[in-house]
Amino acid sequence: MSSVAVAxxxxxxxxxxxxxxxxxxxxxxxxYLLAGTLFFAIAGLEALFMRIQLMFPNNDFVSAGTFNExxxxxxxxxxxxxxxPLLFGFMNAVVPLQIGARDVAFPFLNSLGFWLFFLGAIFxxxxxxxxxxxxAGWTSYASxxxxxxxxxIDFYVLGLQISGAGTLISGINFIVTIITMRAPGMTFMRxxxxxxxxxxxxxxxxxxFPPLTVALFFMLVDRMFGANFFDHINGGNTIIWEHLFWIxxxxxxxxxxxxxxxxxxxxxxxxxxxxxxxxxxxxxxxILIGFLGFMVWAHHMFTTGLGPTANAIFAVSTMAIAVxxxxxxxxxxxxxxxxxxxxxxxxLYALGFIPSFVAGGVTGVxxxxxxxxxxxxxxxxxxxxxxxxxxxxxxxxxxxxxxxYWPIMFNRALNETLGxxxxxxxFIGFHLTFFIQHFLGLMGMPRxxxxxxxxxxxxxxxxxxxIGAIMMAIGVLILVFNIIISAKSKPLNCRDYWxxxxxxxxxxKTPVPFYxxxxxxxxxxxxxxxxxxxxxxxxxxTYAEPLGDIHMPNNSVLPLVMSIGLFVAAFGALYHxxxxxxxxxxxxxGLAITVGAMIVRSLKDDLGFHVHVEEIVATEEQLYGKGxxx
Amino acid sequence: MGHDTQVQAKTKAQFEYERHHNAVHMRKQVINFxxxxxxxxxxxxxxxxDFSAYFxxxxxxxxxxxxxxxxxxxxxxxxxxKGHHIGVIQTFVWFGAVIAFTFFLTFLTIIWW
Amino acid sequence: MEETKxxxxxxxxxxxxxxxxxxxKFVGIWIFICSDxxxxxxxxxxxxxxxDKGPAGMEFSAAELFELPLAFVMTMLLLTSSLTSxxxxxxxxxxxxxxxxxxxxxxxxxxxxxxxLEIYEFYHYVHIGFGYTQxxxxxxxxxxxxxxxxxxxxxxxxxxxxxxxxxxRGLNLYNAPKYYAASIFWHFIDVVWVFIFTVVYLMGVxx
Ligand code: HEM
Ligand SMILES: [Cu+2]
Numbered sequence: 001m002s003s004v005a006v007a008x009x010x011x012x013x014x015x016x017x018x019x020x021x022x023x024x025x026x027x028x029x030x031x032y033l034l035a036g037t038l039f040f041a042i043a044g045l046e047a048l049f050m051r052i053q054l055m056f057p058n059n060d061f062v063s064a065g066t067f068n069e070x071x072x073x074x075x076x077x078x079x080x081x082x083x084x085p086l087l088f089g090f091m092n093a094v095v096p097l098q099i100g101a102r103d104v105a106f107p108f109l110n111s112l113g114f115w116l117f118f119l120g121a122i123f124x125x126x127x128x129x130x131x132x133x134x135x136a137g138w139t140s141y142a143s144x145x146x147x148x149x150x151x152x153i154d155f156y157v158l159g160l161q162i163s164g165a166g167t168l169i170s171g172i173n174f175i176v177t178i179i180t181m182r183a184p185g186m187t188f189m190r191x192x193x194x195x196x197x198x199x200x201x202x203x204x205x206x207x208x209f210p211p212l213t214v215a216l217f218f219m220l221v222d223r224m225f226g227a228n229f230f231d232h233i234n235g236g237n238t239i240i241w242e243h244l245f246w247i248x249x250x251x252x253x254x255x256x257x258x259x260x261x262x263x264x265x266x267x268x269x270x271x272x273x274x275x276x277x278x279x280x281x282x283x284x285x286x287i288l289i290g291f292l293g294f295m296v297w298a299h300h301m302f303t304t305g306l307g308p309t310a311n312a313i314f315a316v317s318t319m320a321i322a323v324x325x326x327x328x329x330x331x332x333x334x335x336x337x338x339x340x341x342x343x344x345x346x347x348l349y350a351l352g353f354i355p356s357f358v359a360g361g362v363t364g365v366x367x368x369x370x371x372x373x374x375x376x377x378x379x380x381x382x383x384x385x386x387x388x389x390x391x392x393x394x395x396x397x398x399x400x401x402x403x404x405y406w407p408i409m410f411n412r413a414l415n416e417t418l419g420x421x422x423x424x425x426x427f428i429g430f431h432l433t434f435f436i437q438h439f440l441g442l443m444g445m446p447r448x449x450x451x452x453x454x455x456x457x458x459x460x461x462x463x464x465x466x467i468g469a470i471m472m473a474i475g476v477l478i479l480v481f482n483i484i485i486s487a488k489s490k491p492l493n494c495r496d497y498w499x500x501x502x503x504x505x506x507x508x509k510t511p512v513p514f515y516x517x518x519x520x521x522x523x524x525x526x527x528x529x530x531x532x533x534x535x536x537x538x539x540x541x542t543y544a545e546p547l548g549d550i551h552m553p554n555n556s557v558l559p560l561v562m563s564i565g566l567f568v569a570a571f572g573a574l575y576h577x578x579x580x581x582x583x584x585x586x587x588x589x590g591l592a593i594t595v596g597a598m599i600v601r602s603l604k605d606d607l608g609f610h611v612h613v614e615e616i617v618a619t620e621e622q623l624y625g626k627g628x629x630x
Numbered sequence: 631m632g633h634d635t636q637v638q639a640k641t642k643a644q645f646e647y648e649r650h651h652n653a654v655h656m657r658k659q660v661i662n663f664x665x666x667x668x669x670x671x672x673x674x675x676x677x678x679x680d681f682s683a684y685f686x687x688x689x690x691x692x693x694x695x696x697x698x699x700x701x702x703x704x705x706x707x708x709x710x711x712k713g714h715h716i717g718v719i720q721t722f723v724w725f726g727a728v729i730a731f732t733f734f735l736t737f738l739t740i741i742w743w
Numbered sequence: 744m745e746e747t748k749x750x751x752x753x754x755x756x757x758x759x760x761x762x763x764x765x766x767x768k769f770v771g772i773w774i775f776i777c778s779d780x781x782x783x784x785x786x787x788x789x790x791x792x793x794x795d796k797g798p799a800g801m802e803f804s805a806a807e808l809f810e811l812p813l814a815f816v817m818t819m820l821l822l823t824s825s826l827t828s829x830x831x832x833x834x835x836x837x838x839x840x841x842x843x844x845x846x847x848x849x850x851x852x853x854x855x856x857x858x859x860l861e862i863y864e865f866y867h868y869v870h871i872g873f874g875y876t877q878x879x880x881x882x883x884x885x886x887x888x889x890x891x892x893x894x895x896x897x898x899x900x901x902x903x904x905x906x907x908x909x910x911x912r913g914l915n916l917y918n919a920p921k922y923y924a925a926s927i928f929w930h931f932i933d934v935v936w937v938f939i940f941t942v943v944y945l946m947g948v949x950x
Binding site for chain 3: 712
């Protein structure tokens with residue numbers, strides 16, 4: 001069942017079944033990447049439609065209602081269903097290799113996390129075909145969303161509930177993996193920074209997603225089952241939604257940006273050909289950002305009337321986050337400083353990232369000044385701020401890492417020339433789109449409006465902004481083209497594609513066999529692969545054990561079944577307020593499927609299987625020719 | 631994953647030592663349980679006895695905190711230095727507790743109407 | 744390895760952490776519990792800010808509604824069930840499978856008793872008109888105590904599954920960590936209840 005040789009010869013049906021049931025972190029990484037790209041494309045189109053609508057004053061390309069749906073789905077999809085899975089894709093593909101593990105701690109849960117995310121995302125997107133998408137913004141403030149007619153908000157609540165559960169499960173899996181599965185010698189203070197940021201990000205997920213779950217549950221029962229959490233007539237309070245949402249929401253932005261920091265911390269030393277400057281301060285800054293990230297949420301609520309004391313406290317704690325973030329920026333610059341720099345596509349993204357992200361951080365500190373925020377809040381200035389940090393930080397990291405890690409993930413390389421075209425189109429387009437929005441905001445243009453009157457001085461700036469968006473789209477199209485031709489290109493079959501890899505993942509020859517390491521490596525220091533290379537070790541790593549049988553987990557279809565159960569139950573809940581007779585039975589059937597699968601899982605022994613030495617030798621020979629991975 | 635654990639027979643002395651150790655440990659747990667029951671009694675008693683609310687509220691919150699720490703460190707073995715990565719686990723638990731505390735603080739102070 | 748038949752002499756000192764998978768489970772259940780901390784904190788904080796809030800002229804209030812004797816009995820049941828699961832773990836360390844099964848069964852019975860009282864309490868409230876949709880207070884109360892109750896149900900189903908599936912297999916290093924994880928989860932349910940009986944019931948009665 002296990003050998004790659006067999007896998008290659010499988011028919012379509014068998015391959016599909018393999019992906020539906022896989023628990024291999026590398027395959028799940030690819031699946032996250034594909035699903036994330038799909039939703040990135042959808043949300044990107046929504047953004048384009050919005051920018052076309054706003055290109056001219058009094059435009060009527062879309063109606064006001066459609067615009068609200070577009071803006072809600074754009075934000076929700078980009079954050080929950082595009083950025084998160086794309087980063088999870090890299091985490092899955094790279095982190096186990098970086099720490100010298102054969103798999104993650106809970107392969108079954110890893111697969112469950114993916115399927116919950118994916119089916120939740122599909123559920124949310126079905127809203128377009130079933131009576132209208134959610135339209136109360138990605139923040140879905142209760143005062144607005146509680147009374148939104150139709151089922152849009154219900155789709156939002158249930159879809160995010162399901163996919164959020166998946167994210168939480170994946171987060172738990174990553175935490176345990178990084179704590180317990182590190183190879184011998186891989187101490188905490190030798191972990192690569194991407195592993196560190198994955199750990200801290202997962203910790204943020206761990207603590208931040210339950211409040212979201214609770215908030216969504218309140219909204220669910222308020223809208224569908226007659227509860228009164230947010231309904232002031234019956235004693236409820238909509239501010240509770242805002243608190244719970246931002247208790248989750250602010251950590252969420254760091255959940256996304258920390259892995260991006262980690263990815264750049266991997267890219268920069270490789271192409272500066274210099275050890276990462278200030279490793280321990282980087283680790284410290286990551287932890288501090290994670291901690292402070294939980295203490296600042298009310299900066300999104302300065303104008304709701306928390307009172308001057310609360311505003312002052314949250315303003316100061318918000319500004320404090322700029323300190324560890326600044327530490328990181330200086331460390332990146334000092335890593336590049338004096339290095340012998342190779343400007344490849346990933347490095348280009350890193351170089352573009354630093355100034356763009358700093359600009360976003362500076363506007364963040366401006367907004368953290370509570371009195372000034374009374375002016376800036378809910379204006380285009382906010383839109384400019386968060387796109388500078390999100391696009392300038394996270395999206396650049398994702399694109400850069402696609403180029404960087406493509407050789408490991410797919411055993412193919414992306415084209416450098418096309419990559420540079422993508423970068424310049426995207427980068428210039430990005431600044432064109434969003435830089436000017438700062439000024440639109442300062443001139444008083446509110447965010448989330450579907451159109452505006454002419455001759456207020458906004459016309460030209462909006463037009464320029466839309467042109468930038470089109471340039472970004474062209475950049476993305478070139479990237480897609482690049483990916484397609486790479487699929488047709490020759491396999492690389494090499495190790496250390498960039499020539500200057502430092503951490504353990506580069507020590508492996510591609511394609512990486514399903515068990516990753518035929519022998520568990522012994523980590524003798526920070527940047528283990530670089531260390532071994534410099535000591536002239538041809539094999540790229542020192543081994544901690546002799547060649548022996550390898551224990552691997554079994555595939556399982558149960559994660560998919562469990563997720564389908566919740567997907568079905570969600571439909572029952574969704575139509576419950578309509579008073580249809582089948583709603584409660586459908587909920588029960590769905591939950592029964594899920595619980596049934598869980599009971600099957602707990603009653604059946606799942607001991608995994610052993611790959612025997614002969615099989616390992618055969619696989620290695622088949623992948624790399626005689627002599628195996630040498 | 632899944633490397634076989636050595637199956638090792640304990641010496642008689644070791645076996646008896648461990649048996650004894652487990653029994654002593656269990657006795658300690660029963661004492662902890664008695665303390666918890668006592669704390670619970672106390673909490674209900676001060677409420678029933680109708681002391682001033684200004685005394686009762688902080689007092690029973692303190693009792694609850696003590697009882698929770700007892701549960702965590704004795705019944706749930708968070709004090710077990712040989713527990714796998716117990717230091718990391720402690721960090722996570724207390725970090726969660728700090729965050730939880732901020733929720734209470736803000737929900738009790740800056741939610742009003 | 745899992746098929747190895749153990750004797751009390753060969754049974755490892757820490758069966759719940761003897762294999763790599765067991766270590767993962769051990770860390771995993773704790774990390775999961777950490778996420779439950781902020782889950783309960785969110786529901787709890789919401790309850791506190793919605794306590795006694797309802798439509799104008801609502802006649803229900805925590806001070807009138809809650810009955811201490813019932814809360815006291817429920818507390819005792821749950822607390823005792825915490826001790827009985829400690830006994831089960833004690834027998835697990837000594838490789839006494841029968842002891843494990845018996846004490847776990849007692850734990851389940853105590854848990855069922857707790858659940859029965861909780862259902863009775865809820866039924867009573869609904870009966871006097873304090874239903875889930877009556878007010879913000881009622882929604883928050885039922886959600887908080889009900890979330891805890893749901894954890895009790897999950898814990899019970901989990902433990903029953905363990906008792907049933909392992910009845911014929913006996914103790915081994917594959918299922919020992921599962922028992923251990925279930926018992927940690929069960930203790931955590933008790934931890935949450937300590938806050939609930941203190942803050943919801945005792946402080947509720949104070950007004
Ligand atoms: C130095 C760091 C940062 C500071 C001081 C900061 C500060 C702020 C403040 C005060 C607001 C609220 C403005 C308002 O609505 O009136 C805000 C909004 C926002 N920030 Fe930041 N921020 C920082 C970094 C980041 C990062 C790294 C991200 C994402 C990766 C991010 C994403 C967002 C988003 C998405 C919003 C808008 C949410 C919405 O209303 O829809 N920020 N920021
Ligand atoms: Cu924020």
